[in-house]
Amino acid sequence: MSETINPESLMEPGPRWWEWLFTPFHYVAGGTALVIGVVAVLVAGWVGWLSGSVFDGVLGMHFQHLSLRTSLLACGVDWLSLALVLLVVGKLMSRTSFRALDLFGTQAFARWPLLLAAVAALLPRFEQTTNAILPMLRGAEVQLTAGDLVGLAVVMLVTIVAFVWTVALMYQSYRVCCNVRGVAAVVSFVAGLLIAQVVSAVALQAMGVPMVPANLRRPAAVSAAPSAGQVTAPASAALTQQADRLVDLLAKGDYHAASQGFDPTMRAALPADKLKAAWEGLVAQSGPFQARVADRTAQEGGFEVVYVTCQFQRQRMAVKVVFDQSRQVSGLWFVPPP
Amino acid sequence: MKLLPHECPSCGQRLAVKRLVCRGCGTEVEGLFDLPALVSLNRADQEFLLAFTKSSGSLKEMARLLGVSYPTVRNRLDEIIARLKQLEAAQEQADV
Numbered sequence: 036m037s038e039t040i041n042p043e044s045l046m047e048p049g050p051r052w053w054e055w056l057f058t059p060f061h062y063v064a065g066g067t068a069l070v071i072g073v074v075a076v077l078v079a080g081w082v083g084w085l086s087g088s089v090f091d092g093v094l095g096m097h098f099q100h101l102s103l104r105t106s107l108l109a110c111g112v113d114w115l116s117l118a119l120v121l122l123v124v125g126k127l128m129s130r131t132s133f134r135a136l137d138l139f140g141t142q143a144f145a146r147w148p149l150l151l152a153a154v155a156a157l158l159p160r161f162e163q164t165t166n167a168i169l170p171m172l173r174g175a176e177v178q179l180t181a182g183d184l185v186g187l188a189v190v191m192l193v194t195i196v197a198f199v200w201t202v203a204l205m206y207q208s209y210r211v212c213c214n215v216r217g218v219a220a221v222v223s224f225v226a227g228l229l230i231a232q233v234v235s236a237v238a239l240q241a242m243g244v245p246m247v248p249a250n251l252r253r254p255a256a257v258s259a260a261p262s263a264g265q266v267t268a269p270a271s272a273a274l275t276q277q278a279d280r281l282v283d284l285l286a287k288g289d290y291h292a293a294s295q296g297f298d299p300t301m302r303a304a305l306p307a308d309k310l311k312a313a314w315e316g317l318v319a320q321s322g323p324f325q326a327r328v329a330d331r332t333a334q335e336g337g338f339e340v341v342y343v344t345c346q347f348q349r350q351r352m353a354v355k356v357v358f359d360q361s362r363q364v365s366g367l368w369f370v371p372p373p
Numbered sequence: 374m375k376l377l378p379h380e381c382p383s384c385g386q387r388l389a390v391k392r393l394v395c396r397g398c399g400t401e402v403e404g405l406f407d408l409p410a411l412v413s414l415n416r417a418d419q420e421f422l423l424a425f426t427k428s429s430g431s432l433k434e435m436a437r438l439l440g441v442s443y444p445t446v447r448n449r450l451d452e453i454i455a456r457l458k459q460l461e462a463a464q465e466q467a468d469v
Contacts, residue, residue: 060442060444060445061441061442061445062440062441062442062445063442064442064443064444064445065442065443068442130451131447131448131451133444133447134443134444137442137443137444211442211444211445211448212444214444214447214448214451
């Protein structure tokens with residue numbers, strides 16, 4: 036053996052592009068990984084906020100509009116939950132000493148593919164399409180174009196790939212930083228992941244972050260304590276979808292189609308021409324229609340009611356749509372937003 | 374310099390040293406001497422340990438030298454430690 040060594044003989048060739056993507060922690064850990072990772076976590080939270088999605092759980096992503104602060108907070112809780120749990124699991128499983136900094140840094144870094152899922156969710160009409168899927172599965176009539184479904188499929192594919200990729204990086208971070216290998220590494224990582232999922236859910240609940248989007252909550256929650264005139268939790272995503280569609284048709288000026296969902300009494304009282312006059316009166320008062328901005332549902336006098344708040348050029352007004360038992364429109368008002 | 378063989382090419386067992394020679398006067402010493410465990414490591418591991426010693430046992434410095442992350446160096450060192458323990462155990466078994 037030579038007495039002197041050439042450092043270059045020990046130095047590994049720099050990482051190639053696929054190594055940066057799939058085995059980055061062979062080359063990056065500690066403070067560098069922490070800085071990159073925290074930036075990635077915050078950017079993913081911000082883009083998620085822009086796209087109306089939130090990472091509510093270590094491996095959770097739902098579509099709901101929360102404040103930017105809550106969105107970022109949820110991302111931080113997800114990261115820290117898994118890092119903390121894996122720190123404990125790693126201490127139990129590893130036969131060597133390791134630095135918490137490496138584990139926290141690389142676990143943050145491992146979450147960067149979620150940015151892809153958040154960006155994918157920015158696709159136009161994606162939110163409306165996802166909101167329509169559940170009512171469609173329940174048998175409601177919804178209007179979706181082939182483009183909507185292709186867009187949904189693309190976003191779902193990107194999201195699945197992003198999550199699989201993230202889990203792979205999380206595992207690699209745990210394996211490299213804690214030096215745990217083989218079956219023990221896989222089993223302990225999966226156990227840690229499951230525990231962290233529970234920990235993050237409990238932490239987010241404690242912080243008041245809703246874990247289930249409004250449009251997926253059980254309608255039973257509405258009928259528990261309805262009171263007249265009070266806006267309560269959503270009753271039916273299908274009715275919301277139907278009310279949104281009605282407003283869209285009014286905004287397009289398709290009054291005939293808009294009146295198709297009316298019950299016989301409403302159809303007689305408010306035929307297409309009168310509906311046109313009513314809508315144009317609202318536009319004359321509030322300015323041209325610009326966008327739907329929110330939906331709220333309530334039970335009033337035994338009827339399901341959806342308030343569709345709309346932004347007009349001069350003010351906001353809500354279209355109050357009342358549904359009967361057969362989901363036909365039995366009342367329509369233009370009222371101040373609830 | 375030729376690499377020092379440490380495994381028997383015939384049966385795979387650890388080799389021992391039978392003869393040593395002085396480069397200065399040519400005196401030869403004959404006997405049966407065990408190879409130290411460090412010498413039985415492969416060349417890459419020996420070079421790693423030499424560099425590690427020269428860097429005052431700093432894993433951070435080793436990470437910089439090798440162009441890899443700190444935990445990667447830590448894991449490499451753990452692997453070498455495990456191999457040394459195996460070699461020592463094998464030597465004790467052979468002595469028994």
